[in-house]
Amino acid sequence: MNATPSRPITRLDHLARRQLIASEAIDALSPVIERFQLRVTDDIAGLIETADDPIARQFLPDRRELDIQPHELADPIGDAPHTPVRGITHRYPDRVLLKPTHLCQVYCRFCFRREKVGHGDENLSEAELDAALAYIAARPEIFEVILTGGDPLVLSDRRLGRILDGLEAIGHVGVVRLHTRVVTVDPGRITPMLVTTLRRRFATWVALHVNHVSELTEAATAALDRLVDGGIPLVSQTVLLNGVNDSAAALSDLMRGLVRRRVKPYYLHHLDFAEGTSHFRTSIAAGKALVDQLRGHMSGLAQPTYVLDIPGGHGKSPIEADWVERSDADLYRVRDWKGGTHTYRDPASPER
Numbered sequence: 001m002n003a004t005p006s007r008p009i010t011r012l013d014h015l016a017r018r019q020l021i022a023s024e025a026i027d028a029l030s031p032v033i034e035r036f037q038l039r040v041t042d043d044i045a046g047l048i049e050t051a052d053d054p055i056a057r058q059f060l061p062d063r064r065e066l067d068i069q070p071h072e073l074a075d076p077i078g079d080a081p082h083t084p085v086r087g088i089t090h091r092y093p094d095r096v097l098l099k100p101t102h103l104c105q106v107y108c109r110f111c112f113r114r115e116k117v118g119h120g121d122e123n124l125s126e127a128e129l130d131a132a133l134a135y136i137a138a139r140p141e142i143f144e145v146i147l148t149g150g151d152p153l154v155l156s157d158r159r160l161g162r163i164l165d166g167l168e169a170i171g172h173v174g175v176v177r178l179h180t181r182v183v184t185v186d187p188g189r190i191t192p193m194l195v196t197t198l199r200r201r202f203a204t205w206v207a208l209h210v211n212h213v214s215e216l217t218e219a220a221t222a223a224l225d226r227l228v229d230g231g232i233p234l235v236s237q238t239v240l241l242n243g244v245n246d247s248a249a250a251l252s253d254l255m256r257g258l259v260r261r262r263v264k265p266y267y268l269h270h271l272d273f274a275e276g277t278s279h280f281r282t283s284i285a286a287g288k289a290l291v292d293q294l295r296g297h298m299s300g301l302a303q304p305t306y307v308l309d310i311p312g313g314h315g316k317s318p319i320e321a322d323w324v325e326r327s328d329a330d331l332y333r334v335r336d337w338k339g340g341t342h343t344y345r346d347p348a349s350p351e352r
């Protein structure tokens, strides 16, 4: 097992040296990485075959990122209005986000926090972390803490252990969920020591951000095995991205690849209004049609929930397909997976 962190590429000339971009493109791409951070791990660089493949599109800078549309926002899911103390986002009653760092092992070209990530001065100081933990401790209604950022797995075991110790001391915290890209972009980071650090009194879940089946390499699979065999349950999050996974085949390959590796697909996110991301955007209608195609062709175990984060910080809404529609007091029109429709009379309906 490779426990040595892979070397990240953070400069355009290094991308050119690895022949991931043309040397002639460096000048044109410089303003892009001045605006939005560049970082690509060795593991990810090794997966890129062509300049426009699903991995390259997610991680290599693109001139189209400079095209900022009027509807795009610096804070697309509205974290700021729900930040009572630095590092905490409290949007729903029973859970909070805790963001100890805004650093990541890679910088995704469509990131919803792209204005924030990559800046070391966004890391929480000791005093700020204590204040964030005190905020959680003072609110018994907080059952779940979501460690995100940034990517919490860029922190050392020691720093992560300090945060988890702090959460473990708060009796009402029942679940801690870590949102991470590290398992696939730097699988060597998932060491037995890290797994031991994650195991706690509360249930620690890992939510894996993964967008294409080719990210599930042999090394990533071994890292997932270490987590699952170590008693850490896993779910996945995928962003629906034009040119990366916007086909039924790409999505079903990914979801089946996840279930096969004991990861439950959790969310399929509609792309947020992050700045400079319009070339990744699909329509909601197209997304619904894709999710419709998956229904019936894959078991429920492999189906994520397709969700939209409402701009402005109003939370997530499922983008539901209209499978069951009320047609009369106790009558429903029900659509099956082949497109047929059926009438269902609800015997428990109060109107009956």
Ligand code: SF4
Binding pocket: 103, 104, 105, 106, 107, 108, 110, 111, 112, 113, 114, 117, 149, 150, 151, 180, 181, 209
């Ligand atoms: S790993 Fe997550 S937080 Fe970091 S750049 Fe990618 S999407 Fe953003």
